Amino acid sequence: MNVDEFVKRYATDRHNTDSVKWDGMDELFGTNDLLPLWVADTEFKAPEVVIEALEKRIQHGVYGYSKTPDSYYESYCKWQKERYGTDIQREWMRFGTGVVQSLSTLVNILTQPGDAVMILQPVYYPFMNVINQNERQLVVSELKPKGTSYEMDLDDIKQKIEENHVKLFINCSPHNPVGRVWSSAELEGLLALCRQEKVLFISDEIHHDLIVGERPFISALSIKDGLYRDNMVMLDSASKTFNLAGLQNSHVTIPNPQVRERYDLYTARLAAPAGNIIGKVAGEAAYSGGAEWLEGLLNVIRSNYTYLKEELQHKCPQAVVYDLEGTYLAWVDLSAVIEPEHLEYIIKKKAHLAVDFGTMFGAAGKGFIRINLATTPANIKTATAAIIAQTNC
Numbered sequence: 001m002n003v004d005e006f007v008k009r010y011a012t013d014r015h016n017t018d019s020v021k022w023d024g025m026d027e028l029f030g031t032n033d034l035l036p037l038w039v040a041d042t043e044f045k046a047p048e049v050v051i052e053a054l055e056k057r058i059q060h061g062v063y064g065y066s067k068t069p070d071s072y073y074e075s076y077c078k079w080q081k082e083r084y085g086t087d088i089q090r091e092w093m094r095f096g097t098g099v100v101q102s103l104s105t106l107v108n109i110l111t112q113p114g115d116a117v118m119i120l121q122p123v124y125y126p127f128m129n130v131i132n133q134n135e136r137q138l139v140v141s142e143l144k145p146k147g148t149s150y151e152m153d154l155d156d157i158k159q160k161i162e163e164n165h166v167k168l169f170i171n172c173s174p175h176n177p178v179g180r181v182w183s184s185a186e187l188e189g190l191l192a193l194c195r196q197e198k199v200l201f202i203s204d205e206i207h208h209d210l211i212v213g214e215r216p217f218i219s220a221l222s223i224k225d226g227l228y229r230d231n232m233v234m235l236d237s238a239s240k241t242f243n244l245a246g247l248q249n250s251h252v253t254i255p256n257p258q259v260r261e262r263y264d265l266y267t268a269r270l271a272a273p274a275g276n277i278i279g280k281v282a283g284e285a286a287y288s289g290g291a292e293w294l295e296g297l298l299n300v301i302r303s304n305y306t307y308l309k310e311e312l313q314h315k316c317p318q319a320v321v322y323d324l325e326g327t328y329l330a331w332v333d334l335s336a337v338i339e340p341e342h343l344e345y346i347i348k349k350k351a352h353l354a355v356d357f358g359t360m361f362g363a364a365g366k367g368f369i370r371i372n373l374a375t376t377p378a379n380i381k382t383a384t385a386a387i388i389a390q391t392n393c
């Protein structure tokens, strides 16, 4: 589906729908009058197949206790296998109400208070929160900028793992906010190091369907034909891909039976929620019939990214738009064109944009903003012009 058709069919006004991004902006930005390009959800309706499946289920009228149907597992495992070659066995799967909820649960299961947990920064800020709020020690390896992209620094990772006796590594793949889709070689290096150092591994793969560059996505589960599977938990959800975050259904994939047993014991003790039938109906429908819709969404993201990059390159070449291999989040360095100390004030008060500021993702994000591209081309045009107008280009 081309960009115009997708936008015409699915773009929807979200004002007054209790959307965090639009109606809840004032909590963070002090006003609801900015153009919101922050929270990572989209302005697009879910695929028709999802809405139809939900309508059918809603019309049934009885919403009692429910189990995950066989057909859910089948559609999800097929999606994973056919699109990415990832083998997932249904007995590995558990369910949560969200990836961040599962991250926090796993930090509690896999580590003790005071244990060191490592991440690569800049990264999605709830990674830091779940480590700090659960009173674990945050250990950071900075991603190394390389041109308009980033690399992992395996030597630094190894040194910090050893110095801090790191117990758990949380990786974001594809990486929010820097837009990397990690190569097999990079993941293999990291996974081999973690196994050698006896560091458990969590792979947050929530963005794995949002591949917009040339590099194909590979799950950590598939590296070396699953050699590192026993050392990891993989987290994902249909929510980011199909804009279903409000339905609170996510996957916790645990190939190692001993880790699974610990997970089951812990979640039973908490009587932890494991998603709900509405989220599962939506997810199954999306995996079964949402592929064409997803192609349309990816076209919109690519087109918005290209516009933003080319327009800035042309009118404000010192603003640097980083490469986007995956996610719908553009990582933009404005430090050469807007004084980093004044960035928040200028972007909010002068450009009237609600974006995520780079420092939320770690100190190295100073001077950067993260722009959510999963919106209409008109919004990206407005935002780009508003940024350019505030720079000293």
Ligand SMILES: Cc1ncc(COP(=O)(O)O)c(C=O)c1O
Residues within 6 Å of the ligand: 040, 097, 098, 099, 100, 101, 124, 172, 176, 204, 206, 207, 237, 239, 245, 250
């Ligand atoms: C890397 C990453 N993990 C998790 C989430 C949130 O997932 P959930 O809403 O399922 O907690 C996001 C949302 O932006 C994300 O970017």
